[in-house]
Amino acid sequence: MFPGSEIYGGFAGTYDWGPLGTELRRNVVNEWTEVMQSHDNMAFLDSSIFTAAKVWEASGHISGFSDPMVVCNHCHTKFRADHLLDAIGVVADEKMTEKQINAIFDEHRTKLRCPVCGKKDFGKVVAKSLLATSTLGRFEDEDEEVYLRGETAQGIFINYKNVLASGMYSIPFGIAQVGKAFRNEISPRQFLFRKREFEQMEMQYFVSPKEAPEAYEEWRKERMAYYDRLGVKKEKLRWKQHENLVFYAKDAWDIQYEYPFGWNELEGVHYRGDYDLSQHQKFSGVDMTYYDEKTKERYIPNVVETSVGVDRTVLMLLADAYDEDEMNGEARVVLRFKPNIAPVKVAVFPLLKNKPELVKKAREVFTELKKEIRPMVFDDNGNIGKRYRRQDEIGTPYCVTIDFDTLENDTVTVRDRDTGKQERVKIGELATRLKKDILNQ
Numbered sequence: 001m002f003p004g005s006e007i008y009g010g011f012a013g014t015y016d017w018g019p020l021g022t023e024l025r026r027n028v029v030n031e032w033t034e035v036m037q038s039h040d041n042m043a044f045l046d047s048s049i050f051t052a053a054k055v056w057e058a059s060g061h062i063s064g065f066s067d068p069m070v071v072c073n074h075c076h077t078k079f080r081a082d083h084l085l086d087a088i089g090v091v092a093d094e095k096m097t098e099k100q101i102n103a104i105f106d107e108h109r110t111k112l113r114c115p116v117c118g119k120k121d122f123g124k125v126v127a128k129s130l131l132a133t134s135t136l137g138r139f140e141d142e143d144e145e146v147y148l149r150g151e152t153a154q155g156i157f158i159n160y161k162n163v164l165a166s167g168m169y170s171i172p173f174g175i176a177q178v179g180k181a182f183r184n185e186i187s188p189r190q191f192l193f194r195k196r197e198f199e200q201m202e203m204q205y206f207v208s209p210k211e212a213p214e215a216y217e218e219w220r221k222e223r224m225a226y227y228d229r230l231g232v233k234k235e236k237l238r239w240k241q242h243e244n245l246v247f248y249a250k251d252a253w254d255i256q257y258e259y260p261f262g263w264n265e266l267e268g269v270h271y272r273g274d275y276d277l278s279q280h281q282k283f284s285g286v287d288m289t290y291y292d293e294k295t296k297e298r299y300i301p302n303v304v305e306t307s308v309g310v311d312r313t314v315l316m317l318l319a320d321a322y323d324e325d326e327m328n329g330e331a332r333v334v335l336r337f338k339p340n341i342a343p344v345k346v347a348v349f350p351l352l353k354n355k356p357e358l359v360k361k362a363r364e365v366f367t368e369l370k371k372e373i374r375p376m377v378f379d380d381n382g383n384i385g386k387r388y389r390r391q392d393e394i395g396t397p398y399c400v401t402i403d404f405d406t407l408e409n410d411t412v413t414v415r416d417r418d419t420g421k422q423e424r425v426k427i428g429e430l431a432t433r434l435k436k437d438i439l440n441q
């Protein structure tokens with residue numbers, strides 16, 4: 001990942017995915033998508049980023065989606081009030097109301113020092129809207145202010161009737177979407193953890209009010225179990241219930257991960273009741289009710305939401321997979337990604353760069369294997385030990401080396417990243433063997 005607009009000094013809260021990061025990100029999205037596809041009542045959606053202001057008025061984001069901001073009266077630097085409190089060990093959270101956080105801030109005011117100028121002179125805590133805006137229009141004087149979506153979920157709510165009208169789904173069913181979301185975070189920080197432009201993988205499950213509590217429990221179980229599929233260490237994950245509910249939630253739990261900077265939210269599983277559909281019905285005038293043929297009842301469906309960021313997942317996977325150990329008497333850094341997560345699946349090397357017959361054979365093996373396994377890399381730079389280290393550092397599970405024995409008996413060595421063990425495998429069996437290992441783990 002590179003800082004956004006890096007050659008111009010960077011642009012806070014944005015990062016650009018590099019070649020390996022793009023693969024990592026894609027693997028994360030694919031795993032999530034596959035899990036959602038495994039449900040037979042799941043629709044997928046790709047809604048717009050630019051959205052009419054009415055959507056955010058109805059959803060409550062214009063009036064209620066904000067961060068608590070406080071300004072130092074001396075040096076005029078702006079801070080997140082909850083972060084300042086956090087730094088002195090006082091628990092406050094971003095979801096508290098302006099009144100609640102002001103009360104806590106006032107109680108501890110005498111202990112709070114500006115991290116920039118050192119003075120103890122802060123103003124009142126005010127709610128700063130998180131919605132990012134832009135303008136659209138034919139002429140400048142006709143431009144209207146529009147919102148970039150603050151969560152992908154609203155795109156799902158405003159299309160719930162369209163999806164139903166397709167005739168392919170009936171309650172209970174889910175709508176899943178992966179897409180960019182934008183938030184004007186006051187203090188984007190902790191690398192990928194808090195960005196201004198990030199990607200969400202959200203699923204809204206539309207269910208009858210009666211069945212909603214059970215569905216909520218089922219989804220909570222499923223979402224925690226999902227992290228096993230990504231190979232995340234169990235002891236680094238835990239549940240945390242929200243004490244202060246966001247305006248749309250009836251109940252909310254976070255799956256937290258123990259990041260290098262402490263336990264923090266990875267995914268939210270929220271019971272949103274009929275809040276969103278009722279609001280859109282009120283503001284748009286469109287009937288959002290559903291007639292349930294099974295129960296002969298008409299109701300506004302309730303919604304169970306699962307919402308996780310691609311960026312936070314990638315940050316977790318990097319932290320979780322990072323390891324330092326010793327192999328053959330040498331210290332090494334290794335990313336122990338599960339093969340389904342690793343950005344590169346297999347690397348192919350000729351033992352020596354200056355032996356044309358080895359390089360030719362290695363190229364042949366690489367080209368053939370690449371028809372079945374991707375992404376792969378070919379590397380003939382430096383000695384073989386250095387090449388192994390390079391692949392260990394990016395988490396490549398297997399390295400295939402073509403040596404002089406290959407020319408004699410058509411076998412290659414396959415080296416396992418975690419154990420360093422090497423095995424001779426026939427070229428004819430290579431693709432099947434590797435695919436089995438990569439897909440079955």
Ligand code: GAP
Pocket residue numbers: 150151152153183185192193194195196198199200202265266267268305307308309310311312
């Ligand atoms: N639709 C519900 C919703 O948006 P949220 O708790 O505000 O709820 C859901 O966000 C998830 O989106 C979070 O658990 C996190 O993974 C991700 N996320 C939220 N804000 C983010 C940010 N500024 N940078 C990166 N990821 C973020």
